[in-house]
Amino acid sequence: MGCSVEEVTAAVRVAAEKVIEHRDELVELDRVIGDGDHGENLHRGFTAVVAKLDGGGFDSPAAVLKVTATTLISTVGGAAGPLYGTAFLRAATALGDVSEVDGRMAATALEAALEGVVARGKAAPGDKTMVDALTPAVAAARSTVDAGIADVLMAAADAAAAGAAATVPLVARKGRASYLGERSAGHLDPGARSTAVLLRALADAASRTQRQ
Amino acid sequence: MGCSVEEVTAAVRVAAEKVIEHRDELVELDRVIGDGDHGENLHRGFTAVVAKLDGGGFDSPAAVLKVTATTLISTVGGAAGPLYGTAFLRAATALGDVSEVDGRMAATALEAALEGVVARGKAAPGDKTMVDALTPAVAAARSTVDAGIADVLMAAADAAAAGAAATVPLVARKGRASYLGERSAGHLDPGARSTAVLLRALADAASRTQRQ
Amino acid sequence: MKKIINDPAAVVAEALRGMAAAHPDLLTVRTDPAAILRADAPVAGRVAIVSGGGSGHEPLHGGFVGRGMLHAACPGPVFTSPTPDQVQAAIEAVHGGAGVLLIVKNYTGDVLNFETAAEFAMAEGIDVRTVLVDDDVAVKDSLYTAGRRGVGGTLLVEKIVGAAAERGADLDTCERLAQRVVAGTRSLGMALTACTVPHVGEPSFTLADDEMEIGIGIHGEPGRERLPLEPADGIVRRLVDAITEDLSFKRVLLFTNSMGGTPQLELYLAHGIAERLLAERGITVERRLVGPYVTSLEMQGMSLTLCGLDDELIDLWDAPVHTAALRWGC
Amino acid sequence: MKKIINDPAAVVAEALRGMAAAHPDLLTVRTDPAAILRADAPVAGRVAIVSGGGSGHEPLHGGFVGRGMLHAACPGPVFTSPTPDQVQAAIEAVHGGAGVLLIVKNYTGDVLNFETAAEFAMAEGIDVRTVLVDDDVAVKDSLYTAGRRGVGGTLLVEKIVGAAAERGADLDTCERLAQRVVAGTRSLGMALTACTVPHVGEPSFTLADDEMEIGIGIHGEPGRERLPLEPADGIVRRLVDAITEDLSFKRVLLFTNSMGGTPQLELYLAHGIAERLLAERGITVERRLVGPYVTSLEMQGMSLTLCGLDDELIDLWDAPVHTAALRWGC
Numbered sequence A, B: 001m002g003c004s005v006e007e008v009t010a011a012v013r014v015a016a017e018k019v020i021e022h023r024d025e026l027v028e029l030d031r032v033i034g035d036g037d038h039g040e041n042l043h044r045g046f047t048a049v050v051a052k053l054d055g056g057g058f059d060s061p062a063a064v065l066k067v068t069a070t071t072l073i074s075t076v077g078g079a080a081g082p083l084y085g086t087a088f089l090r091a092a093t094a095l096g097d098v099s100e101v102d103g104r105m106a107a108t109a110l111e112a113a114l115e116g117v118v119a120r121g122k123a124a125p126g127d128k129t130m131v132d133a134l135t136p137a138v139a140a141a142r143s144t145v146d147a148g149i150a151d152v153l154m155a156a157a158d159a160a161a162a163g164a165a166a167t168v169p170l171v172a173r174k175g176r177a178s179y180l181g182e183r184s185a186g187h188l189d190p191g192a193r194s195t196a197v198l199l200r201a202l203a204d205a206a207s208r209t210q211r212q
Numbered sequence C, D: 001m002k003k004i005i006n007d008p009a010a011v012v013a014e015a016l017r018g019m020a021a022a023h024p025d026l027l028t029v030r031t032d033p034a035a036i037l038r039a040d041a042p043v044a045g046r047v048a049i050v051s052g053g054g055s056g057h058e059p060l061h062g063g064f065v066g067r068g069m070l071h072a073a074c075p076g077p078v079f080t081s082p083t084p085d086q087v088q089a090a091i092e093a094v095h096g097g098a099g100v101l102l103i104v105k106n107y108t109g110d111v112l113n114f115e116t117a118a119e120f121a122m123a124e125g126i127d128v129r130t131v132l133v134d135d136d137v138a139v140k141d142s143l144y145t146a147g148r149r150g151v152g153g154t155l156l157v158e159k160i161v162g163a164a165a166e167r168g169a170d171l172d173t174c175e176r177l178a179q180r181v182v183a184g185t186r187s188l189g190m191a192l193t194a195c196t197v198p199h200v201g202e203p204s205f206t207l208a209d210d211e212m213e214i215g216i217g218i219h220g221e222p223g224r225e226r227l228p229l230e231p232a233d234g235i236v237r238r239l240v241d242a243i244t245e246d247l248s249f250k251r252v253l254l255f256t257n258s259m260g261g262t263p264q265l266e267l268y269l270a271h272g273i274a275e276r277l278l279a280e281r282g283i284t285v286e287r288r289l290v291g292p293y294v295t296s297l298e299m300q301g302m303s304l305t306l307c308g309l310d311d312e313l314i315d316l317w318d319a320p321v322h323t324a325a326l327r328w329g330c
């Protein structure tokens, strides 16, 4: 059993609300090694996403992810806007016109999202970016692919959280934190953190619907 | 016995050095109810006066006061420059070509100085300006006029100190402090303070030479 | 004190050296006594417009020296008026035979020093007139103060009279014109933070994080009223109200000025509010100027100036000007 | 946080309203998506020059929209690049049939968003080229960073290419010219204090009273090196040394820029030192610009930019320009 279009909509909305809740934390993380806008940027973008989802009328999970993508692209700006926008767009494309998302499809969509982020941002693992949360998340999802979507996303969320935490000692080589050189070490990457927040919220939403 | 041209030169030099020493105090007083430059202005001016006095070659006490006046006018700026410049100039004029300054002449010179300051600045007693130090100084000098110059100046210095101290509760009605209105009350007027410092130094110098 | 300076006592002299280097074709910068002169001064047959005052208000006044504005500016030490010698030397350097108009901000120090200079210059046979600018509504103009201060409006007087002099207006005309602009101009400023005078080394006053000062002077003097910090709408309304209560206006130039440390973003924001409030009061904004023009070192804050306009004043405002800080039409 | 603002989230929108009010003849200001356009755009048959980026650097970029410089500027939120839609709308609004050149500061966010906009616009049949400005020598240009940042030099690229476009240069020529200016331009900045982003509410970083930050970015990012505060001579020497070690210069434009909160007095002082140091190194300063042009809100600090000049570039620099912040020759 997978997630219906209604369940996907609800999950993305929950994820959006979680990111909105984490605004100040993300601002603070970015203030220290960046320019302090990551939380504000995502707050603006995901607030717009929630408004779009309220409009409803989506005929497939892919349609939900696509409107999320285009809304993020047109409202977030900064590095995170095009990167998260591409991630959701590629995930939507990977889903095609299925009407339910199962564990395997979720893993495939996550993998497409990661490929999109790397294609646009050219970051490698270890560069201290959201890629450091997404890469282990994709690997974890792939290895639990035969489980239900809730378990796949839970594995991805756990891995993303660990991956984000592991950015702390890294010296940034991409994004604004790279200007700091060695001084970027010792701090959590804001984009890796927001990726972990997003995946955790999606996983929680999926477990709730799948447990019902 | 009065002060010779050498003694007047020495006294003005001592007075100049005293004002220079009080730079920071006068800056601080002016910072609170003015624009913080009174000490710096007089420091610049009296440093130039000392340099001029070093040149020597003065043939009368009036010549010493006159070079002090023109040096102050051309180096101090601000309100205090023209006011102190005028004060020394009028004092010089009052002395005429005498070669020694006695108590009576000192009182006359002080009175001329006060008249000059009032003519230029139009301040009345109680307006919280240097006039509040000079006015009682002139009165005290006038009432001890038959004593020696040291006593006359000492009386003037004591009265100036008291007059300056009495500016604290006043609300300023002239100069920059007047912009503060009621908020100028509770603070010592920087110009009254510098007048008191000058007169004290002149009196001390005169007592030293007269006692010898 | 955090400043990009060397010796606090040499700040003005060193800044003048940089200014000379920056504008070699436009300005002649003299030291000892210090003066910033139009490169082509004296301009024969034209009234020479001379201003000056303490430094620390840049670009006022040196940034306004050039074609169509000032012939000379006399920079004193920071926040201290120049000396008579200095002003006199500038007068003599730019006098072109048609007399000299001194534009003086109404502060005791400035008035006394320019007054003395004018006396000396007149003794040399130069016709010198003085116009005092006193546009600051923060100070009650009464027998019991030194009178209203000259602040932002000074720039407008300099521009308008400078244009008239450039066109050949005679000394009487320039003097009357300056008086007319002064009579029709009012300003009010406010500060969020104090500035630090280099030779003092600490802030001129202290404001708590939730306080602002209304009626601030441009010399780091505290203002008349300390109030809780308000949103921009409230701040601008206070300034507009006080100015329009002091004088009634119909057609105006609106000058939104930064005290130095307030960024353009905030200044444009404030300007937009001022335009809206004036429109509500039926006042027509015909010309505007927005920027850090009459400053108080790094002070954060702003001032508004309204200058009543008629067709003649508009024409003079629009006339070509070529200075370091204000330039158009050429 | 002490600022003249209302709602931190509305700062840019409100500032744009004020900017529109301040320059009615010069600019058309659009909201949703936000864009500052030349009032006479699109200019038929001319290459349209479009730039933009996060707000908070005013007058960059909106202050440089007008004849002889930018056709459009896209202001993002404070320190956040604009979105692709926004840039695409601006491109379409000013495209005059001869193609569009995007001048983009080299930051990941700006690059990605402008890139996406360019793709969309090209899909609509508009020839769009992009030039990245990366003049900041503070950042080592290597595989291990996002590459050098675009800072003060951006203004120079905009002015020079804007002049060429105004004269009718085609898109290829404009693109090559921009690349040539970028290749010959280097900058370095420093800060005495941090700025406060309105939606953050506290300073971007903290510097002790006796510290300065060398290699500061214009987004409130800390720089590369924190050092004890030095006199102006030492500060300026550090900047000049780093720039001239990175690239060798003969004839230059020297641009002494305030980060926003540093007063003119200090800026001219620093400029004078830079002129002296360049003369000592045999570098000829042919043109200069001194002022707060590429800022970081109210940050105190400065940057120096050197741009190699030849007769062609001088001619384009001198060409008439009429924008809110830079104006000459008309």
Ligand SMILES: Nc1ncnc2c1ncn2[C@@H]1O[C@H](COP(=O)(O)OP(=O)(O)O)[C@@H](O)[C@H]1O
Pocket (backbone or CB within 6 Å): A030, A034, A035, A036, A037, A038, A039, A041, A077, A078, A079, A080, A081, A083, A117, A120, A121, A122, A123, A128, A129, A130, A131, A174, A175, A176, A189, A190, A191, A192, D079, D080, D081, D108, D109, D110
């Ligand atoms: N090239 C890149 N590839 C992947 N992620 C990146 C890249 N550059 C930046 N990021 C991510 O974007 C985050 C910053 O986003 P944000 O603050 O919104 O944008 P900006 O840096 O433009 O202010 C960083 O923490 C990092 O995770």
Ligand SMILES: Nc1ncnc2c1ncn2[C@@H]1O[C@H](COP(=O)(O)OP(=O)(O)O)[C@@H](O)[C@H]1O
Pocket (backbone or CB within 6 Å): B030, B034, B035, B036, B037, B038, B039, B041, B077, B078, B079, B080, B081, B083, B117, B120, B121, B122, B123, B128, B129, B130, B131, B174, B175, B176, B189, B190, B191, B192, C079, C080, C081, C108, C109, C110
């Ligand atoms: N009109 C005046 N008459 C007499 N003294 C005055 C007058 N105005 C100001 N002063 C004196 O000058 C002092 C300030 O001098 P100073 O700080 O050097 O000048 P400024 O006010 O121009 O900065 C005041 O403390 C006051 O004693």
Ligand SMILES: [Mg+2]
Pocket (backbone or CB within 6 Å): A030, A034, A035, A036, A037, A038, A078, A176
């Ligand atoms: Mg950021």
Ligand SMILES: [Mg+2]
Pocket (backbone or CB within 6 Å): B030, B034, B035, B036, B037, B038, B078, B176
């Ligand atoms: Mg003073």
Ligand SMILES: [Mg+2]
Pocket (backbone or CB within 6 Å): B035, B037, B078, B079, C054, C079, C080, C081, C109
């Ligand atoms: Mg003063």
Ligand SMILES: [Mg+2]
Pocket (backbone or CB within 6 Å): A035, A037, A078, A079, D054, D079, D080, D081, D109
């Ligand atoms: Mg950003």
